[in-house]
Every structure is written in C-alpha cells, then in structure tokens.
Amino acid sequence: MFGFLRDNVWSPLAGAVLSQPYDGYAVYLLDVLIKIIVVVACVLFTFAYTTYAERKVSAWIQLRIGPNRVGVFGFRMFGLAQPVADGIKAIFKEIIIPTRASKLLFVLAPILALGPAFAAWAVIPFNDVMVLADINAGLLYIIAMTSLAVYGIIIAGWASNSKYAFLGSLRSAAQIVSYEISMGFALVCVLVAAGSLNLGDIVNAQSGKYGFLNWYWLPLLPMFYVYFVSGLAETNRLPFDVVEGESEIVAGFHVEYSGIAFATFFIAEYTNMILISILTSILFLGGWLSPFQGIPVVGAPSIFWLLGKTALFLFLFLWIRWTFPRYRYDQIMRLGWKVFLPITIVWVVVTSVMVVAKVPPWFS
Amino acid sequence: MIEQTVFYFFAGLLLLAATMVITVKNPVHAALSLVLAFFCSAAIWLLLQAEFLAIVLILVYVGAVMVLFLFVIMMLDINLTVLREGFSRFLPVGISVAVLMAVSMGLVITSGRFTTGGNYEALKHAADYSNTRELGIALFTDYLYPFEIAGAILLLAIVAAISLTLRKRPDTKTPKVEKQVAVHRAGHVRLVRMEAEKE
Amino acid sequence: MLEHYIPILIFIVIGLGLGCVLFLLGYVLGPNRPDSEKNSPYECGFEAFEDARMKFDVRYYLIAILFIIFDLEIAFFFPWAVVIREIGMTGFWAMMIFLGVLTIGFVYEWRKGALEWE
Numbered sequence: 270m271f272g273f274l275r276d277n278v279w280s281p282l283a284g285a286v287l288s289q290p291y292d293g294y295a296v297y298l299l300d301v302l303i304k305i306i307v308v309v310a311c312v313l314f315t316f317a318y319t320t321y322a323e324r325k326v327s328a329w330i331q332l333r334i335g336p337n338r339v340g341v342f343g344f345r346m347f348g349l350a351q352p353v354a355d356g357i358k359a360i361f362k363e364i365i366i367p368t369r370a371s372k373l374l375f376v377l378a379p380i381l382a383l384g385p386a387f388a389a390w391a392v393i394p395f396n397d398v399m400v401l402a403d404i405n406a407g408l409l410y411i412i413a414m415t416s417l418a419v420y421g422i423i424i425a426g427w428a429s430n431s432k433y434a435f436l437g438s439l440r441s442a443a444q445i446v447s448y449e450i451s452m453g454f455a456l457v458c459v460l461v462a463a464g465s466l467n468l469g470d471i472v473n474a475q476s477g478k479y480g481f482l483n484w485y486w487l488p489l490l491p492m493f494y495v496y497f498v499s500g501l502a503e504t505n506r507l508p509f510d511v512v513e514g515e516s517e518i519v520a521g522f523h524v525e526y527s528g529i530a531f532a533t534f535f536i537a538e539y540t541n542m543i544l545i546s547i548l549t550s551i552l553f554l555g556g557w558l559s560p561f562q563g564i565p566v567v568g569a570p571s572i573f574w575l576l577g578k579t580a581l582f583l584f585l586f587l588w589i590r591w592t593f594p595r596y597r598y599d600q601i602m603r604l605g606w607k608v609f610l611p612i613t614i615v616w617v618v619v620t621s622v623m624v625v626a627k628v629p630p631w632f633s
Numbered sequence: 634m635i636e637q638t639v640f641y642f643f644a645g646l647l648l649l650a651a652t653m654v655i656t657v658k659n660p661v662h663a664a665l666s667l668v669l670a671f672f673c674s675a676a677i678w679l680l681l682q683a684e685f686l687a688i689v690l691i692l693v694y695v696g697a698v699m700v701l702f703l704f705v706i707m708m709l710d711i712n713l714t715v716l717r718e719g720f721s722r723f724l725p726v727g728i729s730v731a732v733l734m735a736v737s738m739g740l741v742i743t744s745g746r747f748t749t750g751g752n753y754e755a756l757k758h759a760a761d762y763s764n765t766r767e768l769g770i771a772l773f774t775d776y777l778y779p780f781e782i783a784g785a786i787l788l789l790a791i792v793a794a795i796s797l798t799l800r801k802r803p804d805t806k807t808p809k810v811e812k813q814v815a816v817h818r819a820g821h822v823r824l825v826r827m828e829a830e831k832e
Numbered sequence: 833m834l835e836h837y838i839p840i841l842i843f844i845v846i847g848l849g850l851g852c853v854l855f856l857l858g859y860v861l862g863p864n865r866p867d868s869e870k871n872s873p874y875e876c877g878f879e880a881f882e883d884a885r886m887k888f889d890v891r892y893y894l895i896a897i898l899f900i901i902f903d904l905e906i907a908f909f910f911p912w913a914v915v916i917r918e919i920g921m922t923g924f925w926a927m928m929i930f931l932g933v934l935t936i937g938f939v940y941e942w943r944k945g946a947l948e949w950e
Contacts, residue, residue, distance in 0.1 A: 301839045305846055363862045364855070374661070380851030387847030391840045402839040405763040409688045409910055410840070416696030416903075420668070423700070427661065427707045439708070443892050446700065446899040453906040460913035466765055529858030533851055599808065599949035602895075606947045610902075614935065617909070618928070624916055625924055636834065639841070679837060689907050697903040701896040708892070769911030773923035783908070784930040787901050791937035794897040795946050798890050 304401055308390055316539045317352035319583055324351070326587040362528035367429060370525065374428035379526070379533035382421025386540040389414035393547060394469045396557045396572045407468040408456055411548065415452075415503065418541060419445045421534070422522050429525040437521025440598060441505060447605035448502040454613035455496040458489050458620045459552045462631065472556035476570075479630055480562035484555040488623060488631050491616050493553045495609050497582070500545035502601065504538055506586060508593040509601055546582035547575070554578050640680055647673035660706045664699065671695050684764040894946055905934055 321336065328335025336348035366375055392407040394400035404410060419442050426438020460466060462485055463474040477483030486493045502509040523534045550556060557575040561568045596604070624632045650673060653666035671694045678687035772780055912919075912927050941947060 298838075298842075301842055305839065305843050309846060309850065360854075360857050360861050361863075362858070363864060364858050368868070371659075371661075374665075376855060380848055380855065383851040383854075384844065384848040387850065388840070388844045391843035401843065402836050404684070404836045404840070406684050406688055406765055409685065409692070409765070412906075413688050413692040413696060416692055419696075419700055420703075423703055423707070424665075427703075439892060442700065442704065443895050446697075446896060449696075450899060450902045450906070453903065454909075457906060457909040457913055460910065461916055464914060464917055466763075466910070466914060528862050529854050532858075533854055536854075602947070602949050603810065607942070610938070614931065614938070618931065621916060621924065621927070625921070635838070676841075680834070682834070685911065689910075693900070693903055693907055697896075697900040701893065701900060704893060704896050763914070765911050765914050769915035770918065772911055773915065773919045773926055777922070777926050780908070780926065781929060781933075784933040787904060788933050788937040790901050791898065791934075791941060794894060794901070795941055795944050798894045798897070799944060799946050800890065 301401070305391075308401065309387060312387070312390060312540055312543060313536070315543050316536055317356070319539050319543065320355065320535075321349070321352050322583070323587050323590075326584070327591045330588075330591040356532070359529050359532040364528045364530050365525070367431065367525050369430045371428045371430070374424050375525075376530075378421050378425035378428055379530050379537070380421075381424060382418065382537040383533050383540075385414045385417035385420075386537040386544070389544055390540075392468060393544075394472065394551070394556070395575060396570065397469065397473075399572065400469060403467070403469065406466045408460060408466045408471070411468075412453060412456060415541070415544075416449060418503070418537075421537060425526070425534070426522040429522070431525050433524045434522050437524070441522060444505075444509065444601055444605070445503055447602060448499040448609070451495050451605060451609035451613050452499040452503065454610070454617055455489075455492040455499065456552070458492045458613070458616055459485060461617065461620045461624055462489060464624075468551055468556075472551055472558065475555040476558050476562065477630055478562060480568075481555065481560035483562070483630060484553065484558070485631070486553040488628075489553065489616070489620065491612055492620075493549070495613055496553070497545070497549050497585075499605075499609065500542075500549065501586070501589065502605065504541045504545060504586075506542065507590040508596045510595060542586055543579070543583065546586065547579045549582050550575055550578035636680060640677065643673045643676040643680075647677065661703070664702050664706055667702070668695055668699050671699070682764065685768050686764075891949070898941065898946070901937075 325335040327333075336351040337345060339348050339350045339354045340346050341350055366372055389411050391402045392400070392404055392410050394403070422438050422441045422445070426434045426436075426441075429435070459471060463471040465471060465474065475484045501507075523531055526534060555574075556578075557570045557572055559568045559570055559574055627633050647670055650666045650670035654663050654670060657663050657666065671690060675687040675690045675695075678690060908930065909927075912923065916924065
C-alpha cells in the first residue's frame with residue numbers, strides 16, 4: 270500500500286527545487302501532494318475503523334454484540350460498513366447554527382480543530398525513509414501543533430453562546446493546558462535520551478542488540494506512563510472527559526453542533542488519539558524496530574511493527590474508556606500539577622544524569 | 634521563485650492581520666487576527682532559516698500566550714460602550730505615544746543595522762543543519778549568564794502572578810487528599826449483626 | 833532546510849481545506865429548515881435568561897499564566913537536550929541551576945495553595 274512512498278523519488282529533486290524552473294518542482298509538488306493524500310486517506314480510514322472498534326470493544330466489554338447490521342448488498346460482514354453509513358448520515362444532516370451564536374467563529378471552530386490535528390501528521394515517520402517532511406525540529410513541530418488543539422475548543426465554546434458549551438470549553442482549556450506541561454517535560458526526557466529532535470533519529474537511537482530492552486520505555490518508564498496518561502487528558506478521553514461530561518454539562522463545547530460540523534470535531538478528536546498512539550510507539554516503543562532484534566525475519570524493522578504498536582495503544586484508549594469512572598475536576602488538576610509535574614521534573618534530572626554518566630546499554 | 638511567492642503571501646497576510654487587530658470591533662476577532670499575525674511571522678522567520686525560533690514562536694505565543702489573552706477577553710465580559718466613552722479624552726496621549734513609537738521605529742530601521750549586507754545567499758544552510766543545535770551550543774557556552782537571568786525572571790513571574798491573582802476566599806472548601814487517603818474502615822463502618830425479624 | 837517545509841505548508845493547507853470541504857458538503861447536501869425553537873441555545877428546556885458569557889474564577893487565569901511560564905521553561909530545555917552531549921559539565925550544571933530556580937517557584941506556588949481546587 271505504501272510502496273510508492275518508499276522509493277523516495279523526490280529527495281534528489283528537493284535540494285534543487287528552489288532554484289529549478291517550473292518543470293522541476295511541478296513533479297516534486299505532485300509527488301508531495303500524492304503522498305499527503307495517501308497519509309490523510311490512511312488517517313481517515315483509521316479514524317473510521319477506530320469508531321467502529323470503539324463500538325465493538327465497548328460491546329464486548331459490556332457483553333453485547335455491537336453494530337452488526339450494516340453491510341453491502343445484503344452481506345452484513347459483522348457490520349463493517351457501519352462507519353460509511355455514519356459518515357453519509359452526518360453529511361445529510363442539517364447544520365444548525367444557533368441564532369445568538371457568532372456565526373463566523375461558529376463555522377471556523379471545527380475547521381481550526383481539524384487543521385492542526387492533521388498538520389501534525391506531516392512529520393510522522395512510518396519507517397526509515399517513509400516520511401513526508403524530514404525536518405530537524407520534528408518533535409518541536411509536533412508539540413507546537415498539538416498545543417493548537419485548544420483553539421477549536423475555546424472558540425467553539427465561546428461562539429455557541431450557550432452556557433453548557435462555555436463551561437465545557439473553559440474546563441477543557443484549563444485541563445489541556447495543564448497536561449501539556451507534563452507532556453512537554455516527558456518529551457524533553459526523550460530528547461535528552463536521544464539527543465535529537467528528529468523523530469527518525471529518535472527511533473534509530475533506540476536500536477541495539479537487546480531488542481525491546483533498548484527502547485526508551487525502560488529507562489524512561491515513568492515518562493512513558495505520564496505521556497500516555499497525559500495523552501488521554503489532552504484528547505479529552507475518559508477518565509478525563511469532564512469536557513463532555515454528559516451527566517453534568519450535556520456534551521460540553523460541542524453541544525450546539527450538529528451534522529457534519531459535529532462530525533468534524535469527532536474526526537479531530539480521533540485523529541489526535543491516533544497521533545498520540547503512534548507518537549507513544551515512536552518515542553517509547555522503538556517505532557518500526559522489531560522487539561526481537563537479531564533474530565532473522567521477525568527481527569527486521571518494518572512498518573508493520575509500528576502499526577501494530579499503534580493499534581495496541583489505540584486499543585488501550587478504548588479499554589480504559591470502558592473500564593474507569595470519570596475523574597472529578599479538582600482531581601484532574603491535582604494529578605496534572607501535583608503528581609505528574611514533579612515526577613517529570615525529577616525524571617528530567619535523572620535522565621540527564623544517566624546520559625552524562627553514559628549508563629549502558631541505552632546511553633553508552 | 635517559490636520562496637519569494639511564499640514570502641509575499643505571508644508578508645501581505647501579516648500586514649492584513651495586523652491591521653485587523655487594531656481595526657475590528659470585536660475583541661475576540663482582534664485576538665484571533667493576532668494569532669494569524671503570529672503564524673505569518675513564524676512563516677517569515679522560517680524563510681530566514683530560523684527554524685527553532687519560528688516553531689517556538691508558535692508554541693509559546695500562539696499555543697500559550699494567546700490562549701491566556703483569549704481566556705481573559707472571552708471571560709471578562711468587556712463592555713465595549715464603556716470603553717469607547719473615553720476615546721476623545723485619551724486621544725492626545727494616544728497620538729503622542731504613536732508618534733514616539735513611529736519615530737523610534739524609523740530611527741531603528743534607518744540605522745543601517747537592518748540590511749543583510751547583500752550576502753543573504755550565504756545564510757542558506759545545508760539540509761542537515763540543525764538550528765536548534767547551534768542555538769543550544771551558543772546559549773549554553775557564551776550566553777550562560779543571560780540564560781540564568783532568564784530563569785530568575787521566570788521565577789519572578791511565578792511569584793508575581795500568584796501574589797497578584799491569588800485571593801483566598803474564606804467560604805471555600807478544599808479536599809484534603811492526604812486525609813481522604815488515610816481513612817480506615819474501622820473509623821467509619823460498623824457492622825451490626827441483627828436477628829432476622831419474624832412475623 | 834526550507835525544502836523540508838514545503839510538504840508541511842501543503843499539509844496544513846490540505847488539513848484546513850478538508851475541514852472547509854466537509855462543512856460545505858454538509859451545508860449543500862443537508863436540509864436547512866430553521867426554526868426559532870431549534871436554533872435557540874440549549875438550556876434544559878427553558879428560555880435562556882442571561883448571556884452565556886459570564887465572568888469566571890480568577891483561578892483559570894492563574895493556571896493559564898503558570899502554563900505560559902512552564903511552557904517557556906520547556907522551550908529552553910529543547911536546545912539544551914539536543915546539545916547535552918557536547919556542552920560538557922558546565923552546560924549540565926547551568927541547566928540544573930536554572931531548573932533549581934524554577935523548582936523554587938514551583939514549591940512556592942504549591943505552598944501558597946495556587947494549585948488547590950475546591
């Protein structure tokens with residue numbers, strides 16, 4: 270599926286692109302465009318089937334069957350066509366714009382939520398050569414893009430001019446902002462360990478003869494945990510979903526949104542979730558490296574390892590959602606500021622001492 | 634060619650956004666125009682090869698400072714008519730500040746320090762050049778002292794922010810987590826054995 | 833270096849464009865039957881009796897200010913983390929002092945109760 274992405278045709282063109290006449294970069298731009306469309310299509314596909322998986326997993330956890338009706342031409346296929354049906358339904362629903370809302374911002378909010386969620390994917394490497402924008406400041410770019418997620422939510426809450434939406438967006442903004450700090454420090458730990466901001470370099474720094482013991486989850490174990498849990502909070506997933514809190518503020522910031530406008534928020538949330546999963550795999554679980562380093566065939570690095578690890582974390586997202594009760598708001602803030610922040614600060618020091626002391630096998 | 638097109642696009646957008654910041658009536662729209670202005674300047678910094686600074690501009694200003702601005706503007710419920718009342722009264726002060734700023738900006742721009750000296754092409758770096766790395770080496774060798782002063786200023790900011798905004802209200806209750814955790818069953822639950830009641 | 837940013841620029845444009853296209857699709861294909869009840873803001877069945885945008889606890893601003901300060905601190909950490917292997921012990925201790933100063937600030941806000949929620 271990714272075959273044509275691998276043969277990096279455009280890198281020789283890339284160096285010359287700014288000085289070439291029209292022909293040179295027309296080919297280059299077309300190539301980039303095709304790759305971007307493939308990445309976006311894959312993310313959307315994963316989004317669609319994560320919603321399906323979410324319903325199936327929740328059903329299994331609650332001893333139900335889940336969606337199993339929607340099929341193609343009478344073939345039900347376990348309801349695999351469900352996401353398609355959902356999408357079509359969302360498009361054909363009315364977009365209600367409340368009378369007292371600020372119309373322009375109301376329309377802009379879902380677009381602003383979706384834009385950064387997708388933009389972050391530009392620097393994600395899928396294996397050693399399959400990366401759209403191999404920039405040196407990859408990790409910095411990711412953290413900058415994820416910090417923009419809060420805009421869609423704040424603007425949506427304010428533009429709706431509804432009390433529930435406003436409360437939801439306020440809670441959400443404070444929560445996202447709080448967990449971003451622990452997330453940032455966790456990323457700093459990975460950086461200290463790898464010594465590079467480039468995501469591909471970070472993965473390659475984790476390779477070694479001990480296989481999965483060489484990955485950063487082991488020396489940075491507390492950060493691995495903090496990062497993933499902060500990821501739950503950043504994406505407003507349970508147990509941190511006071512933003513939506515059905516029982517308290519109905520649906521939070523998107524209570525006034527309907528049809529495809531609502532679905533856009535939904536896509537943004539799931540895209541962020543997939544992004545957190547793939548980032549956790551890249552930063553802590555060695556990305557496309559095989560856990561069985563050194564053994565023939567299964568020891569080879571491959572994109573399938575990366576996809577497998579990402580799927581594992583996505584499943585964890587769903588599993589956690591259907592297992593834990595919701596946190597109270599003061600507990601969320603306490604966890605972010607009084608538990609995670611001190612742990613991350615201490616671990617930055619520990620990691621840098623390990624790096625300076627060249628602790629084997631990771632930092633020798 | 635592409636570079637120039639991108640530059641003129643973002644420079645034009647930057648001017649437009651900056652004008653909108655001071656002309657639009659709604660303060661939330663003004664703040665969002667400022668966000669757009671930051672984006673455009675980040676793009677222009679990027680064109681100047683300042684990779685790290687460009688992304689940090691987005692991270693710190695758009696991702697953090699403007700969030701605070703929006704918070705304040707959205708939640709303070711500013712009454713625009715009251716704000717407009719003093720317009721003519723403050724006009725002389727405003728104009729004199731504007732003139733002062735225009736003069737100082739003019740002095741800086743004409744001072745000759747704002748030219749690239751004609752060797753802009755020499756600024757271009759190879760693809761593997763890491764802006765962040767160069768900056769780190771400069772910051773942690775030659776500029777250690779200013780760096781530590783920045784740390785002290787941040788400490789000052791924390792203390793100032795807390796002493797300005799934190800008001801303890803007497804009627805609020807805070808859960809004492811350490812007490813909650815230390816609760817034992819014995820102090821709170823009593824098991825009572827009762828005879829089954831008969832008709 | 834710049835050539836790596838062209839895909840990013842295009843990607844951002846496509847990301848925003850996707851949002852616009854989805855919205856337009858919904859706008860064109862969906863019905864549009866406005867109704868004063870349907871278009872009123874949701875409020876558990878009764879009329880909205882005041883403006884939804886209200887004043888808020890100052891604590892939220894404090895959180896936002898503290899976030900800015902820590903975000904700046906993280907921005908300082910990034911170049912340090914990249915060059916930690918090259919700058920030697922001086923650079924290492926410089927950052928430890930910086931971190932120490934900010935830890936004082938963190939302890940201060942903790943002791944002052946700025947992180948308490950009721």
